[in-house]
Amino acid sequence: MVIRTMANPRIAPRTLPDGVYRSRRIQTRRRLRVTDTLVALCWTSVSLAVALWLSYGGVGQVTDLASAITAAGIVAGLMGTDLVLLMLVLAARIPAVDRAVGQNVAIAFHRRLGKPALYLLLGHGVLLTIGYALADGSTVVAETVALFNGPDMALAYAGLGLLVTVVVSSLVAVRRRYSYETWHLIHLLSYVAVLVAVPHQLSASGMLAEGTWQGVYWIGLYVLAFGSIALFRFVLPVVRSVRHDIRVAGIERIAPGVVSLHLRGKHLDRLNVAGGQYAIWRFWTPTTWWHAHPISFSAMPTDTSARITVRELGSGSASISQVRPGTRVWLEGPYGVFTHAYRAAPQMAVVAAGIGITPIRALLEHSVLQPGEATVLLRASDPGESYLWPELAALPSMAGNRLYAMIGARPPGLATWMSAADLARGVTIMSVFPDLLNSDLFVCGPQSWTDLVVRDARQAGLPSEQIHVERFDW
Amino acid sequence: MRARTVALSILSSVAVLAIGWELGTQVQPPGAAPLATSAPSTASGPDASSPASPGAIAPSPAGVSGTFTGASVATRFGNVQVKVTVTNGAITDVTALHLTDRDPRSRSISNRAAPVLRREVLAAQSADVQGVSGATYTSDGYLSSLQSALDRAGL
Helix, strand or coil: CCCCCCCCCCCCCCCCCCCHHHHHHHHHHHHHHHHHHHHHHHHHHHHHHHHHHHHHCCCHHCCCCCHHHHHHHHHHHHHHHHHHHHHHCCCCCCHHHCCCCCCCCHHHHHHHHHHHHHHHHHHHHHHHHHHHHHHHHHCCHHHHHHHHHHHHHHHHHHHHHHHHHHHHHHHHHHCCCCCCCHHHHHHHHHHHHHHHHHHHHHHHCCCCCCCHHHHHHHHHHHHHHHHHHHHHHHHHHHHHHHHHHHEEEEEEEEECEEEEEEEEEECCHHHHHHHEEEEEEECCCCCCCCCCCCEECCCCCCCCCEEEEEECHHHHHHCCCCCCCEEEEEEEECCCCCHHHCCCCEECCCCCCCCHHHHHHHHHHHCCCCCCCCCEEEECCCHCCCHHHHHHCCCCCCCCCCCEEECCCCCCCCCCCCHHHHHHHHCCCCCCCCCHHHHHEEECCCHHHHHHHHHHHCCCCCHHHHEEEECCCC | CCCHHHHHHHHHHHHHHHHHCCCCCCCCCCCCCCEEECCCCCCCCCCCCCCCCCCCCCCCCCHEEEEEEEEEEEEEEEEEEEEEEECCCCEHHHHHHHCCCCCHHHHHHHHHHHHHHHHEEEEEEHCCCCCCCCCHHHHHHHHHHHHHHHHHCCC
C-alpha cells in the first residue's frame, strides 16, 4: 500500500540556489581528498617503516641466505608493528577522522588490518628464528630455546601470544558465541600485547634508538596511538560528561519494545550535535555502568534537553529502558556523518525501517528543505513498527515533500527490501525515487535490509558519494 | 576503494621506499658511527721499550716488543677490549679481554667471531681486516680496540 500524504507530488521541485549546490560539490570533493590523504598516509606509514630501515643500511646487512632471512624477518616485524599502531589510531575515535570518513569506515578499516598485522608479526618471529639458526649453525628448536632465555624476548613471545588471542577472539565465528562485553575485555589485551613487546624493540633492535630518524618516527607513532586513545576515548568524554551533567529526565514507552529516553543537561547546544548523529552512552546504574551503547539522537537537542530512542533488542538495551529518572548519563561523541552537512546532490531520497527512523527524524528536523526536494519512504513489517511516523510527518521540513509508507512483510525466500505486496505491484527503487540519480540517498534500518537497499541503489547507478548509510552493528 | 586513492597510496609508498633505498646505499655500515671509545684503561704487562707518556715519539717499529692493551670500546651489546702481544715489531698474539656479553646471543656471536678475527689479524699483521659477517658490532669493537693497542705500541 502506498500512501501519499502532503502536497500534490506533481509540483515541480524548486531548484536550489546555485550557491548551495556548488558549495556542496566543493565540500564533497574536499572531503574525498581528505579521505584519500588519510588512506595514503596509512600506506605510506608502513612504507616509511621499511624505508627508514633501508636508509640505515638495512640492505647492506644482507650477505647470504641466513642474513637475507633475518632481514626479511626484521622487515616483517617493522611492517606488522606499524599496522598494529595504525589499528590503535583507527580505534581511537579521533574526531577529525570521524568528520572525514565516519567511525564506521574507520573501524571497518581497523578490522581489515587485523589479520595482515598478525601474519606479519608471526612471520617476524618465524623468519628471525630460522635466520639466526642458519647463522649460528644450530637447529630452530635450539634457537627458540636460546631466544627464550633473554627476559625481553620472553615478553615479546607473550605479546605475540596475546595478539593471537585477540585476533582469534575477533573472528566472526568465535565472536558470535560471546557477549559484546566479554569480547571487548579480551580485545583490551591488545594494549598489553603492544606494550609488552616494547622492551625487546628497545634492546634487540635499533628502531627506537635516540638521535635517529627511525627512533623519531617510531616514538612519534607510539605517542600518536596511545595519546589519541587516552585523549579521545578517556579524557575528553569524561570532561564533557561532567561538564554537561546529563541525567535521565523521563522514560516514554512509544511502542512495544521501544522507549524514548528524555535527557536533561547543561549547555547541550555546545555539543554541536547535527541531526542524524549519535553518541555512545553510558548509564550509571549498577546493572548498566559497564556497557556503553551507540544510540542516535532522535530529536535535535536544545540547550537543556535531548532525546534518544532505543529498541530493546538485547539484554543491554533492555536494561537501559529500565533506568530510573535522575540516573547520571555519560556520553562520548557526538559522532556520525549521516547529516545534512555531508550532502552532495540537489535532491534527497530517504528510506527508513523500524528503529532506523531515529537518526532520520533528527536529520529531517535539522535540514532546511525546499518543497519537493525530498522524498521519504518509511518501511515497517507491521503497523506496530510505525512509531515516530506521525512526528516525522509533522516536521516543518516535510512541508511540500513526499512521504510514502510501505507496510508489510518481505516475500519469503527473496532477497529484497520491499514488502511482498509492493514487489508484486512492480515497485522499484526508481519508481519510488524517480530522481534518485540526482539525490542523496539516506538509508537506516536493520543491517541486511539496508544492504539490499544500497545494492538496488548501486545497481541503478548511484555513486558512493551520494549514498549515506547509518549502521548500528558495531 | 577508489582508484585515485589506490594510485595515490602506491605512488607515495614507492617514493618513500625509493628514497630510503637511496639513502641506504650511501650510508656507512652501522658499525662505524655509534661506537663510543671510553677512556683507555691502564696498560698491563711490561712496556719494555716504549715510554709510558701518551705523546712520546714511537721508537722504530722493528724493535717493539711487549703486550699492549687497547681501549675498551662500548657497543650496544657490551664492551669489547683486546690485548695485543708484539714481538720485534710483529703481532704474535691477540687476546680478547672482554667481548660483547649483553645477552646469551651476543656472547655466542662474539665467541664465534673472536677466533676468526684473531686469525685474520695475525695473517694481515694489522687491524685492516674484514669484519666477520653476522658479528658487525663485535668485529668493529675488536678491531677498534686492537688499533688503539697497536697505536700504543707504535705499530
